[in-house]
Amino acid sequence: MEIQDVENLAELAKIELSAEEKTKVLSDMEGILGYVKQIESVQVPDIDLEYPVRNIWREDENKVKEYSKEIIKEQFPDAQDDFVKVKKVL
C-alpha cells in the first residue's frame, strides 16, 4: 500500500487527511492489515454459510409516529421550504 492508495480510499470515503495524517494512516493500515491478514491462512470447515434469513414485515397500515416532519426538519443544517438544501452536485 502507498500514499496514493490512502488518498484514493479517502476520496471514496469522502474524507480529507492532512499530509501528516496520510503518512500516519498509511503506517497504521500496514500494521492493522498485517495483523488481520492471518485469517487468510485459516482453514474453515465446510459449513453452511447461509443464515436462516427471513423478511420481517408489518402490515401496511398508516401509523401515528412519535416524530413528525417538523421535528426532523429542525435538524437540517440548511433547508428551503420542505427540502434539504445542498450545493450544486457537480
Place this chain on the structure above:
Amino acid sequence: MIDIKNLTIEKASVMLQNKEITSVDLVSACLENIKEKNGELNALLEVFGDVLDQAKKADEMIASGNKGKLVGIPMVIKDNILINGRKVSASSKMLENYVASYDAYVIKKLRDAGVVFMGRANMDEFAMGSSTENSAYGPTKNPYDTSRVPGGSSGGSAVAVASGMCIVSLGTDTGGSIRQPASFCGIVGMKPSYGGVSRSGTMAMSSSLDQIGPLTKNAEDAKIIFDYISGKDEMDSTSIQLPNSIESKKVIGIPRNWLKEGIDTDVMQNFEEQIEKLKKLGYETKDIDLPYSKYSLAVYYILMPAEVSTNLSRLDGVRYGLRKEGETMFDSFKKSRSLGFGLETRRRIILGTYVLSHGYYDAYYNKAWKVRHAIEKEYENIFKEVDFVFTPTAPTTAFRFGEKKDPLQMYLSDIFTVPANIAGIPSISIPTGFSKDGLPYGIQAMAPLYKDQSLFEVAKDIEKNI
C-alpha cells in the same frame, strides 16, 4: 450524606419505598459528587438541567404506590443512546448540537419505570476505542488513578458508577466497550446476547455486533436493569424475547491455549485464584481448546470497520450534524466529515472502505464472515461440554494515558472481550479485587446464546468470594 458510591438499586429502592430517603435526596447526593469530581474525571458531558424535577416526579410515583425497583434511581446514559429532546453527540464534533427526535427503546422502558436520567456519559467517538482517549471532548480519567484510562468506549458510564455520580448506567458493547471499562473501574458490566436488547435509538457503529447493556455495582443490579430493558421490539427486527429460565450451571471451560501469552502475570494470578475459589463453591473446571476464537480480533477488525464505514456514511452534513460548505456538494461532504470526525473514526472508515473494495472483498470481508461462522459453531459445540467459558476481562489492568500509541496495541486490549461479540453470546465482567497498585481486576464469564440469566447466577457466586 448518602454514600452513592456503594449504593445498589436493591438497597436504594428499599430505602425509597420505606420513605427513609427520597429520589430528590439521591439525585442531590449524585449532584454533589458530580460537582466535586467531574471537573477532573470528565465522565459526564452534560448534566441535565431538570434532574431534580425528574426526581420529584419519581417521588410522586412512589407516594402514589409505584413499587417498581427503578423508580427514582439516578442513571447515566452513554452519549450514543437517544433521549427525546436532548442533545446526543456520540462524543463527536459531528453531532455536537444534534438533538434526539425520539426515545431509544431502552429509554422508553426506563422512563416508564421511573428512572431519573442524570446526564450524558463521555465515550470514545462513535464508540470507537478502548480508553475514551478518542472523545472529541477530552478523555475520561480512571477514579482509581487519574493518570490512567478508565477503559472504553463506555468509559464515562463506568466512571460515573465507580465515582458515585449515579447508581447505575447504560453503555454499549461492540467488542468489549462495556466489559473492559467495567473491569478497569472495578464494577460489573454486561453485554447481552445479540438481539437480547433492542438497538432502536442507539447510534449504529457495527450493526451485527452492537448491544446495549448495564454497568452496575453488582450482579443483581445488572439483572434488574437487564430484565427491564430486554425484550422484543418491533423497531429492531433482530431483537427477541429471551427465555427467563434459570438453571443451575456448574462447569467452567478455560481456554488455556489463549491464556499462555500477552497477559500480565498478576492478572493471570488473580484469575487463577478466582477459579480456585469457584471450585470450592462446587464448580468444576475443564481445559478447553477454541482454535478459531483466537482469530476473533482479526475477524473483528475486518467486519467492524466495514460496518462502520457503511453506517457512518449517513453523516454527510445534509440532513443533520455538522456542515462545512465547499465548492460543490461532494466538497461539502468531505469538509464536513473531516471537520466532524476525529482521526480514529476516519482511520476506521478508510480501513472499512479498503476491506469492502473490489479486489479485496473476497480476501477480507467474505473470508472474515466464514471464520465468524466457524467461531459461532465452535462456541455452540463447546457449550455442549461446558456451561461457561472464563477468561480475564482484559490482559492488563488500566493502562496509562498515551501508553498505547500504535492503534493495533490499543485494539489488543480487547482480545478477550471481542469473541463474545463475534459469536453473539452473552458475557459479563465481574470485579475481582485490586492489584498492589490499587487497580481493579476483572474476570469475564461467557454463556451460551440466550442464556443471559445464567451469567447473573455465576456472577453472584463470584461476588460471594470477594
